[in-house]
Amino acid sequence: MAASGKMTSFRLPPLPTIREIIKLYNLRAQRQLSQNFLLDLRLTDKIIHQAGNLKNACVCEVGPGPGGLSRSILNAGAADLLVVEKDKRFIPGLELLSEAAPGKVRIVHGDILTYRMDQSFPTHIAKKWEDEPPDLHIIGNLPFSVSTPLIVQWLEQMANRSGPFVFGRTRLTLTFQKEVAERLTASTGSRQRSRLSIMAQYLCTVKNCFTIPGRAFVPKPDVDVGVVHFTPLAQPQIQQPFKLVEKLVKNVFQFRGKHCHKGLEMLFPEVDRLDLTEELLRSADVDPTLRPAQLSIGHFRALAEVYGKLCRENSELIGYDFRVELRQKHQSQRRRSKELHSQHPLKKEKC
Secondary structure: OOOOOOOOOOOOOOOOOHHHHHHHOOOOOOHHHOOOEEOOHHHHHHHHHHHOOOOOOEEEEEOOOOOHHHHHHHHOOOOEEEEEEOOHHHHHHHHHHHHHOOOOEEEEEOOOOOOOHHHOOOHHHOOOOOOOOOOEEEEEOOOHHHHHHHHHHHHHHHHHOOHHHHHOOOEEEEEEEHHHHHHHHOOOOOOOOOHHHHHHHOOEEEEEEEEEOHHHEEOOOOOOEEEEEEEEOOOOOOOOOHHHHHHHHHHHHOOOOOOHHHHHHOOOOHHHHHHHHHHHHHHHOOOOOOOHHHOOHHHHHHHHHHHHHHHHHOOOOOOOOHHHHHHHHHHHHHHHHHHHHHHOOOOOOOO
């Protein structure tokens, strides 16, 4: 667990380079796991600098791989580094790092998507949500395949103050494909504005720190990589349940090239669709001809408040999914078609 009190300055003793670790343990990046190693410790130091002051801090590193970021985290003065690694091939190299930093590194062989981070740090580091963020950071050079579902999961836990956010407004410093990083930080009206933009920005201050060229990684990915820093807001910009906001935003952006009313209509059953959509837009004072990317956080806040009120008045609305209604409609049409065919089969012509 994290050490308390003042600590003397700590630097790792001489270790094999990350390139030598990869060779020593025959570590090859697996394309199916979208693994890419960052070997330049100047770049890993630069990423860690974006996390802020790590002296005496607790850190959870996601997917440390051969341990490049881990070294920079320890050299920055972290007191307690918990690494969660799914690929067991990397564990021996991480154990070597743990031996070089006695009492500072805890290694978990597991999947971060299911790992209980809320049970992994001492309760004394917790801060009230309205106070300054706790001395706890999540840092990771995320595999591309897991980065989007993982940040959505963390955003939901942030909204519910669960997972790593039971300790307060835990900060995150993470890597994403450049395109995803741009979506997370996109402003109103920009081409990259997306569902992720709204979900991240209504809950956090999001900063696109810098871009790492793909050639810095081994193997070289087809895209560049963006480093993004998240600080949860003391007061979310939308005061509605996460699932309600997520459903609203997802429906709007499914028709990103059309006017926003098209996606909003899909929130409601066909029988009341037009009337309820008109009421939603009128009460929220939102122009129905705006495109999804043109909607600000303020627009979404107004829409979420009215949609939440409609859901409270009709409890079936929140569970409504237009795709289910569409499938049922198609199935009913097919059944009717079969019934008509069985009642009036086509007669074979006589030769």
